[in-house]
Amino acid sequence: MVYFINDIITGALIGLLYALVAMGFVVIYRASKVFNFAQGELVIIGGFIVWFTTMQLGLSLWLSIPLSLVLAGLVGYLIERIFLTKLIGESVFSMVMVTVGLLILLRGVVLLLFGASVRPFPIIFPLKPLFLGDMLIPMNLLIGGIITIVAAVGLSWFFNRTRSGLRMTAVAEDHVVAASMGISVKGSIAFAWILGAILSTIGAMIFLSGKSLTFLASDIGFAALPVALFAGLESIGGLVLAGIIIGVIQSLTTNYLDPIIGGSLGSVVPYIIMLAILLIRPTGLFGWRTIERV
Amino acid sequence: MTYLSKSGLGGLLAAGTLALATALPMKAQAETTYNLALLSDFSGPYADIMPILASSREVVFDWWNATSGKELGVKLNYKNYETRYDAAQVASLWPGIKSELAPIAVVGLGGPDVAALSERLPEDKIPMFMATAAYGFAWQPDSWIFNPRPTYAHEAAGFLAWMREQRGGDEPIKFAVLSSEASPAYVDMAKGLEVYTEEHPEAADLVEVIYTDVQPTDLTAQMRRVARSGAEAVIIQTNTSIVVAAKRGLQANGADIPIMMSSHNGLPASGKALGGLAQLEGDFEAYGMVIAADEDTEARQFYQTLVSDYGLKAPWNVVTAMGISQALYTVAVIEHAIEENGAEGLTGELVREALFAKPITSEETHGFLPSLTFTPEAPFPLKGLKVNVGTVKDGKITIAATGVDVPDLSKW
Numbered sequence: 001m002v003y004f005i006n007d008i009i010t011g012a013l014i015g016l017l018y019a020l021v022a023m024g025f026v027v028i029y030r031a032s033k034v035f036n037f038a039q040g041e042l043v044i045i046g047g048f049i050v051w052f053t054t055m056q057l058g059l060s061l062w063l064s065i066p067l068s069l070v071l072a073g074l075v076g077y078l079i080e081r082i083f084l085t086k087l088i089g090e091s092v093f094s095m096v097m098v099t100v101g102l103l104i105l106l107r108g109v110v111l112l113l114f115g116a117s118v119r120p121f122p123i124i125f126p127l128k129p130l131f132l133g134d135m136l137i138p139m140n141l142l143i144g145g146i147i148t149i150v151a152a153v154g155l156s157w158f159f160n161r162t163r164s165g166l167r168m169t170a171v172a173e174d175h176v177v178a179a180s181m182g183i184s185v186k187g188s189i190a191f192a193w194i195l196g197a198i199l200s201t202i203g204a205m206i207f208l209s210g211k212s213l214t215f216l217a218s219d220i221g222f223a224a225l226p227v228a229l230f231a232g233l234e235s236i237g238g239l240v241l242a243g244i245i246i247g248v249i250q251s252l253t254t255n256y257l258d259p260i261i262g263g264s265l266g267s268v269v270p271y272i273i274m275l276a277i278l279l280i281r282p283t284g285l286f287g288w289r290t291i292e293r294v
Numbered sequence: 295m296t297y298l299s300k301s302g303l304g305g306l307l308a309a310g311t312l313a314l315a316t317a318l319p320m321k322a323q324a325e326t327t328y329n330l331a332l333l334s335d336f337s338g339p340y341a342d343i344m345p346i347l348a349s350s351r352e353v354v355f356d357w358w359n360a361t362s363g364k365e366l367g368v369k370l371n372y373k374n375y376e377t378r379y380d381a382a383q384v385a386s387l388w389p390g391i392k393s394e395l396a397p398i399a400v401v402g403l404g405g406p407d408v409a410a411l412s413e414r415l416p417e418d419k420i421p422m423f424m425a426t427a428a429y430g431f432a433w434q435p436d437s438w439i440f441n442p443r444p445t446y447a448h449e450a451a452g453f454l455a456w457m458r459e460q461r462g463g464d465e466p467i468k469f470a471v472l473s474s475e476a477s478p479a480y481v482d483m484a485k486g487l488e489v490y491t492e493e494h495p496e497a498a499d500l501v502e503v504i505y506t507d508v509q510p511t512d513l514t515a516q517m518r519r520v521a522r523s524g525a526e527a528v529i530i531q532t533n534t535s536i537v538v539a540a541k542r543g544l545q546a547n548g549a550d551i552p553i554m555m556s557s558h559n560g561l562p563a564s565g566k567a568l569g570g571l572a573q574l575e576g577d578f579e580a581y582g583m584v585i586a587a588d589e590d591t592e593a594r595q596f597y598q599t600l601v602s603d604y605g606l607k608a609p610w611n612v613v614t615a616m617g618i619s620q621a622l623y624t625v626a627v628i629e630h631a632i633e634e635n636g637a638e639g640l641t642g643e644l645v646r647e648a649l650f651a652k653p654i655t656s657e658e659t660h661g662f663l664p665s666l667t668f669t670p671e672a673p674f675p676l677k678g679l680k681v682n683v684g685t686v687k688d689g690k691i692t693i694a695a696t697g698v699d700v701p702d703l704s705k706w
Contacts, residue, residue, distance in 0.1 A: 267505070
């Protein structure tokens with residue numbers, strides 16, 4: 001029974017990590033209605049920035065982490081300025097296609113700048129797990145879970161209670177209308193990308209702490225996708241619940257069903273949930289229902 | 295007159311000797327050229343090791359051209375093709391490679407090459423020589439794709455048999471396998487070991503096959519299960535990221551269970567990804583090829599020759615050994631084909647026939663590979679299979695065992 005509870009807790013924490021990465025999707029979507037297919041690549045970029053400042057420049061973690069977050073924000077800003085700002089007012093589809101191109105471009109840039117070697121990622125969170133009796137909780141996931149909840153509360157408040165947040169929501173509704181109301185569309189979208197890149201970098205630190213850094217890390221972008229769609233692409237608070245639900249189901253499947261069937265159902269089950277929720281409730285659990293008058 | 299005749303005869307002989315002397319090098323210079331297509335991955339999952347692997351196999355072709363090839367009047371040209379380790383990319387490139395190069399052999403890299411070309415090569419009558427271990431799904435008769443090493447499952451089975459012998463006792467050795475469904479080749483490794491334990495329950499007990507992502511989020515819970523099951527070894531023949539995650543999972547659980555890796559994700563690569571070889575103290579790598587350890591072996595000496603005389607820049611490690619061994623057995627087969635058929639008119643079909651005609655001795659591959667006897671029954675030698683075992687001792691890679699017998703495995 002102890003192990004069962006332990007598996008639930010670990011699953012919930014992994015789900016919260018997915019939720020943090022999914023937050024990057026949602027922040028960008030809420031500000032621009034653009035679904036960023038390159039979210040996993042932003043995680044890699046963030047990971048490489050942390051690796052570079054820590055392992056290459058030899059900075060202490062206290063210095064390298066804030067510096068990495070600033071640099072990640074700068075990358076997000078540059079992406080928006082170079083690739084997306086000219087598309088303001090164009091169809092959302094064009095912007096989405098740009099993110100598909102970004103996915104390929106960012107991989108190429110990483111290859112060009114850092115090469116393809118597998119690298120040891122710095123140990124940011126203690127490797128020693130937390131022991132609660134017979135239960136064992138990985139420290140990186142535990143701290144990551146707390147960060148996710150704090151980030152979700154903070155961002156929910158920002159988007160729902162502050163003028164800046166509400167302006168970003170207006171931008172997502174319609175670029176032209178928002179601009180005619182005096183809202184800086186460029187500024188809002190740029191801020192969303194900065195925020196998305198910073199969240200991805202925090203996700204990379206939690207995900208990769210003490211492990212290895214390769215291209216494969218971008219797969220977490222896909223793992224976070226079911227959480228974002230399950231929660232609804234506009235709901236930051238909903239991501240926490242969706243992440244926990246998906247993480248727990250995945251953990252129980254991995255630990256109890258996979259050994260019986262001799263396969264990796266655990267890797268597939270989040271996508272099954274995603275498809276089911278899209279069939280039943282296309283806007284996700286907490287997504288906005290829009291009524292369009294024609 | 296007699297004097298004149300004698301001097302005339304002498305002159306004729308001298309002229310003949312001169313003509314022969316000039317004609318011989320002329321013949322050597324008028325060499326026959328054949329092409330080899332090298333499939334490479336400079337931008338995909340194996341991009342990190344590709345520059346080393348590519349230079350290691352290329353330098354062997356240069357060495358062969360300068361030595362045996364020169365004597366035989368044959369030059370092997372080669373060209374790399376970027377496949378991104380993607381079967382679709384290989385399949386789309388292949389018609390162009392064939393028309394551009396008309397190769398007598400392909401030097402392959404991994405599973406996607408096998409998946410893309412296994413049906414085409416028999417039609418095109420061009421053999422492909424791999425560096426890796428073989429795959430169970432490709433274990434078919436009359437293959438045109440060949441591996442110098444048996445399947446990954448064979449290699450792991452050889453290691454497990456050796457480990458059991460080292461441990462002593464009659465109990466089967468308990469082990470777990472970490473794999474991934476990301477690639478058919480990864481699944482194949484696990485399936486082969488399942489067959490091994492079914493056929494040899496007295497020797498090995500597979501406690502669990504854990505399928506995970508190629509970059510796992512966390513394996514602490516899975517490793518706890520493995521530790522609780524009493525596993526004595528964890529077999530990971532997939533990639534370094536899984537080795538790193540498994541090691542961290544074992545460390546988190548305080549479990550000291552040795553991990554066995556293969557050549558492509560072996561001790562140097564996984565050690566580097568973990569931040570140092572010391573992290574893998576007591577862990578193993580096992581495969582049917584020389585272990586690139588510090589010991590002075592025949593293979594090491596040949597590597598030194600390639601470095602000093604042919605400008606090889608690659609370090610002495612398992613990837614270099616893989617590239618050199620792959621190229622060495624490829625040129626050995628081509629050399630057999632030339633000896634059998636002459637330098638002119640060599641085709642892929644004749645090269646393949648030469649592979650079956652006579653064994654490739656360990657001497658021919660400078661100790662990089664055991665003696666290989668190919669038959670049409672399988673894409674890899676079925677008899678006399680051996681593996682070598684390397685380990686980390688005091689932070690250095692050392693040879694733990696050589697020439698370990700591989701148990702028989704049925705086809706799966």
